[in-house]
Structure formats: C-alpha cells, structure tokens
Amino acid sequence: MGGHEQSTVASWDAIGFRRDLHAHPELAFDEHRTAARIGDVLAAAGLSVESGIAGTGIVASLTAGSSDRRIALRADMDALPITEATGLPYQSTKPGVFHGCGHDGHVTMLLGAALHLSHTRRFDGTVSFIFQPAEEGRAGAKAMIEDGLLRRIGDTRVFALHNWPQLPVGTLATKAGPIMAAADRFDITLSGRGGHAAEPHLTTDVVLAAAETAVALSTLVSRRIDPAQMAVLSVTRIESGASHNVLPGTASLTGTARSFDAAIRDRIEAELRRIVQGVATAAGVEAEIDYVRYYPATINDADSVATALAAAQAAGLTAMTAERPSFAAEDFAFILAERRGAYAWLGQKRGDDDPPLHHPAYDFNDAIIPHGIAWFTELVEQELAA
Ligand SMILES: [Zn+2]
Ligand SMILES: [Zn+2]
Numbered sequence: 531m532g533g534h535e536q537s538t539v540a541s542w543d544a545i546g547f548r549r550d551l552h553a554h555p556e557l558a559f560d561e562h563r564t565a566a567r568i569g570d571v572l573a574a575a576g577l578s579v580e581s582g583i584a585g586t587g588i589v590a591s592l593t594a595g596s597s598d599r600r601i602a603l604r605a606d607m608d609a610l611p612i613t614e615a616t617g618l619p620y621q622s623t624k625p626g627v628f629h630g631c632g633h634d635g636h637v638t639m640l641l642g643a644a645l646h647l648s649h650t651r652r653f654d655g656t657v658s659f660i661f662q663p664a665e666e667g668r669a670g671a672k673a674m675i676e677d678g679l680l681r682r683i684g685d686t687r688v689f690a691l692h693n694w695p696q697l698p699v700g701t702l703a704t705k706a707g708p709i710m711a712a713a714d715r716f717d718i719t720l721s722g723r724g725g726h727a728a729e730p731h732l733t734t735d736v737v738l739a740a741a742e743t744a745v746a747l748s749t750l751v752s753r754r755i756d757p758a759q760m761a762v763l764s765v766t767r768i769e770s771g772a773s774h775n776v777l778p779g780t781a782s783l784t785g786t787a788r789s790f791d792a793a794i795r796d797r798i799e800a801e802l803r804r805i806v807q808g809v810a811t812a813a814g815v816e817a818e819i820d821y822v823r824y825y826p827a828t829i830n831d832a833d834s835v836a837t838a839l840a841a842a843q844a845a846g847l848t849a850m851t852a853e854r855p856s857f858a859a860e861d862f863a864f865i866l867a868e869r870r871g872a873y874a875w876l877g878q879k880r881g882d883d884d885p886p887l888h889h890p891a892y893d894f895n896d897a898i899i900p901h902g903i904a905w906f907t908e909l910v911e912q913e914l915a916a
Contacts, residue, residue, distance in 0.1 A: 545638075547567075548635055548638040551564055551567070552634045554622075555609030556609055557608060557627055559663050564637065565663075568588055568661050572641070577659070583674050583678065584664075584676070586607070589658055589679065591658050592644065592656070593656040594647075594914075596654070597654040598655070600658065600683070600686035600914075601655070601686055601687060601909065602869070603906050604862060605639070605662065606662050607633055607662060608668075608670065609633065609634075610628055610666055610888060611626055612628040612890055628890070630887065632693040632887070633665065635898070635899065637661060639906065646903060652911055653913075653914035656684075656914075662861075665860070669825065672861065672864040675864055675865070680868055687837070689871055693876050693887075693895070694875035694876060697876070697877030699880075699898055700847055701848040701876075702845075702850070702877065703849075703851070703874065704851070704852055705835065708830075709829075709830050709852065709873050710828035710863065711827055711859050712795050713824055714786065714788075714823045716820065717782065718783040718819050719781075720743070720813075720816070721779060721816040721818070722734030722813070722814065725777050726776070727776060728775070735815075736778060737777065737778065740781035742809050746808075747763060747783075747802065747805060750763050751798075754798075760789070761787070761789040765783055765785040767785070769781065769783075787799075788859065799823075826864065828860045834870055834871045835872045838909070840912065841909040845901065845907070846904065852875065856875075876898055877898070
C-alpha cells in the first residue's frame, strides 16, 4: 500500500498506453505483444495474473477484504484486417492491421480500472479482469470458456462495454434482453452443366440460378418471418464465370443473417435451405449449403442492466435505456449464455461525420477513457460494497 502504488496509479499514462497499442495492433489470437504489455502492468500493480488462456487470453484477479462475493469485467484485445486511413501520428505501424473497433481503448479502460481499484481497494470481495483475444469473428470468448474461463471467474455476474460512435460522449446506454444480434454465415455453391453461351439449351445455367437465388433469399425475411420480429438477411457476394462466351459450371453465393430470437434463427436457416433447394431444383442445378451459426445473440439480464445503469449514473455519466438492439454481433454473447451480466455502449461521438466502427478512418476517442474506468470502478464498488 501507500506511496509506491499511489505513484504507480497516478503516473500511469493511459492515453500513451492506448496509443502504443494502437500503433502495434494484432489480429485475432495473435495478441502476444498486447497481452504481454497488459500482463506487465497488472503484475506491477500486484494483481495475480493468469496468462496464455486460449493462447493470448488473460484473467487477473484482485481481492480486498474477506467476502467471497465476486464480479468479473471483460475487455477484448484484437484488431481488424483493415488498412488504417486516419493519418494519426500514432497510426498503425502494420500495413493491413488496424484497431478499427477501438479494442485498444477497451483494454486501456479495463486496465485503468484494475490499477485504480488495486490502489483504492474500496470493495469487499474478488474482481476478475478478463482480457480476451479474437472478438472479431473468431469467437475468442468461446475459446476462453473452453480453456477454463468460467472455473477461473467462479459464479459471478460479468460486465463489458463497447465504445459507441453514435452515442454522445458522457453517455452510457444498454437494455434488458437482446442487445447484439445472433450472426450466421451462409455459403452456397451451385453446380451445373456449363457450356457454350450460344447454346444455353444444352447447359444448366448456374449464373441465372445464382441470380434467382439471391432474389428469392432477399424475400425470406419479408415473406417468411413475422413482421413484428427483428431479422435481416444480406447476400454479400456472388461469384461465377470468367468469360463472355462461356456458361460456367459453378457459381457461389455468400451472405449473413442476423436475428435475436432462437426460434426465428431456426426458421431463417430452415427457410434458406428450402428456398435454395427449391430454386436449384427448378433450374436443374445442384446446391450445396454451408450454414454456420457463429455468434449467438447477446442477451442482457434485467437486474444486471439496472446495475450497469446505476453504476453509470454514479460515475457521472448520463445513463440511457437503448431503444433497440444493434444488428452487429459480439462474442461476449458466449459469456452471457453461461453467466448473468450486461453489455453496455459507451458514447464516444465527436460529431455527425464520425466514421463508424470498422471504417478505415475510425478513431477511438481518448476523452472517454476516464468514463470507462469510472464505470468499471463503480460496478465493483457497488456490487462488492464494503
Ligand atoms: Zn468490431
Ligand atoms: Zn468491437
């Protein structure tokens, strides 16, 4: 206690730390430098640190007092395969790799809270700090669960935040129930008998079948899903052919479906299979469907949402109930499928022209670092009130 730790906390340069991570982004499951830097800061502050979980994941714990109550807080660490176009002095030093979702900011805010709490210790119980790899499409949260995350954090509620460019600085929003969508991916391969473009009657035309498939799938949500439900399906890629005078033998389509309700999700997959097979049969081509449900919906527990909003208010933020969920997906969903908790959006909006998340010019707003630190700190001090 005392002077040394105080100076550690007071002198920690949060913005400098964030910008260093930003300049050295790492893709999913490759967050070795990031994890090492996090581990060093946590160990210097006296936390007990377990690293190497699911490769690069970290669980650090901090105990104060004697209560067996617990809370867990989570941040994601990975960057995106995007070439940064911000022109910032600390922009990515790695071509094609960019912290375009602000996970460098998430890490910094959770680390700042860990440092602050290790100094103040105004709580009674144990806090687990989860630093997770591979949120961007690679299900790092699931990998950490498979590598013993739940045993390490115990029976506890879990909280996480995401910076939110649409929300003003100084606000935090969340809602009970679904907050982020379930995300599915489909890949469809159509195979037929190609041939001469001037003799279509001797072929089975996969190009036309692919076009018909895309049109038919774009009616799936509007015609097969209850209008009162929320869902979206997008065909994002159609590929076939190489020449103006050859009818190709194969075509492929890719796309994504998003939903919030398990029964709706089942129905989308079943209807997609039925529609694709129906179009293929009519066109006389073979269809192969690869349908992958990669992230479930992120479902907030109502009590935990109340806790999250109360903590935001205590942290001096404007606490808001979000009107609707986002159709983006989030692998914190895997943790909330196993533990109660809440996921919240932390406002970082500078103006109406702000580039969105995953845009090459996206820019994490360092002004919100103290907001995230204060929210995490309040969650701990309320949940584990001394
Ligand atoms: Zn992202
Ligand atoms: Zn993200």
